[in-house]
Amino acid sequence: MEYSEIEIITHPDRYLHHIQVDNVIFGYHDKELKVLLQQTITTSKWTVTGGYVGRDESIEEAAARISSSRTGLKNLFLQQFRCFGNPDRATDAEKNPENLRKLSGIEVPEDLWIFDRFVSVGFYTLTEFSTVEIKKWSLDAACQWWPVSDLPLLMFDHKLVISEALRTLRMHIAFYPIGYELLPEKFTLPEIHALYQTILGRSLDERNFQRKLLASGIVLKLKETRPIGPHRAPYLYKFDQEKYNEGLQSGIVLAF
Numbered sequence: 192m193e194y195s196e197i198e199i200i201t202h203p204d205r206y207l208h209h210i211q212v213d214n215v216i217f218g219y220h221d222k223e224l225k226v227l228l229q230q231t232i233t234t235s236k237w238t239v240t241g242g243y244v245g246r247d248e249s250i251e252e253a254a255a256r257i258s259s260s261r262t263g264l265k266n267l268f269l270q271q272f273r274c275f276g277n278p279d280r281a282t283d284a285e286k287n288p289e290n291l292r293k294l295s296g297i298e299v300p301e302d303l304w305i306f307d308r309f310v311s312v313g314f315y316t317l318t319e320f321s322t323v324e325i326k327k328w329s330l331d332a333a334c335q336w337w338p339v340s341d342l343p344l345l346m347f348d349h350k351l352v353i354s355e356a357l358r359t360l361r362m363h364i365a366f367y368p369i370g371y372e373l374l375p376e377k378f379t380l381p382e383i384h385a386l387y388q389t390i391l392g393r394s395l396d397e398r399n400f401q402r403k404l405l406a407s408g409i410v411l412k413l414k415e416t417r418p419i420g421p422h423r424a425p426y427l428y429k430f431d432q433e434k435y436n437e438g439l440q441s442g443i444v445l446a447f
Contacts, residue, residue, distance in 0.1 A: 201297070206243040208304045212253045213241040213275070213311045213349070215356035216261065218320035218336060219373040222385050225336040226353060227261060227325070228343070232332045233290040236283070236346040239353060240334070241311070254314040261334065263324040268317040268372040272359040276310040280348045294330060315356040317372035364390055365445055368409045368438040371430040379417060379425045383410070407443055409434045 198205065216227040216239075228237040240261045244253040251269065258267050288299045288306065320336075327334045337343060339357060342350065363369060370386055384400050404410060411431050416424035437443075 203304065204246070206245055209307060209309055211241055211243050211309055211311050212250060212257060213239050213313050213352050214254055214257050214261070214269075214316050215239050215313065215353055216258060216316040216318060217339075217356075217360065217373070218318055218323060219386055219389065220320040220336070222389055224339045224357075224389050225320070226339055226342075227323075227334065228337050228345075229261075229328075229334045230332045231294075231330050233294050234285040234332075234346065235344070236285060237337075237343045238346045238349050243305075250312050254312075254316075258314075258316045258318075260328075261326055262318055263326055264318060264322060268369065269314050270316075270359070270363065271312060271314050273313045273355050274310060275313060275348060275352060277348065278308055280311070281307075281309040283346050285346065311352070313352055313356060315360055317360075317369060319373060319375060321375065361391055366442045368407075368430065368435050368443060368445065371435050377413065377415065377427040377429050379427060380404075381425065383428070403445065407434075407438075407445060409438055409443065 218225045218227065227240055229240050230237045240257060242253065242257045244250060248256070250271075254269050254271075255265075255267070258269065259265050286306065288301050288303065291299045291303075325334050325336075339353065342353065345353075360369075364387065370383060370390075373386060374383060380401050381397075383404070384395065384397055387400065388395050409431055410428045413427045413429060415427045417427055418424045
């Protein structure tokens with residue numbers, strides 16, 4: 192189900208008022224951590240992917256619906272990380288009844304509830320970049336990946352939302368094997384080493400990293416290799432699904 196401003200105007204009781212979900216969808220590509228952002232037709236600024244919560248769904252179901260409708264994927268990794276509720280957090284000059292009237296062609300009340308104060312429940316979502324088929328919604332000017340290190344002008348407090356999601360991801364990756372969600376099924380040790388360095392934003396001793404990773408038992412060495420140059424064909428690895436599931440439940444020491 193696609194979230195629609197027009198549907199909110201014409202059927203205002205289908206959604207909970209004053210609460211929404213913001214999904215910070217992370218992907219990893221070319222040694223860069225990226226975030227999926229959306230831009231509506233009436234604004235020059237960008238936001239994280241998000242939407243309102245239907246009266247017949249939970250917060251988690253709303254987050255799963257939104258992430259699936261943007262990526263074309265189901266059963267993505269979702270982690271709630273914080274709520275945002277400052278009184279002026281949803282204030283922006285580009286979000287106003289006049290712009291919405293132009294967009295929808297419908298008379299929009301000045302006191303429509305979407306212009307009032309909002310509390311947002313933040314989730315971060317992890318997905319393997321190459322599997323995503325970005326889905327634009329009908330009111331989008333654009334929906335695309337942006338490097339976390341080079342974000343465009345953002346609406347509301349979404350710069351804070353992204354920074355808090357990244358801060359939480361950095362804490363979680365030290366104790367949960369969530370790198371699984373960002374890599375292809377098979378990878379080399381240098382590739383997972385580069386992933387962790389990118390997320391943590393610092394250098395990691397390669398030998399120490401590999402030693403701790405292999406000692407954890409969450410990755411399995413395969414008999415396959417990947418030729419990358421003359422006389423260079425590193426072995427491929429994959430996550431042990433059982434160990435991965437256990438790690439998500441009970442945690443695992445991966446602090447490097």
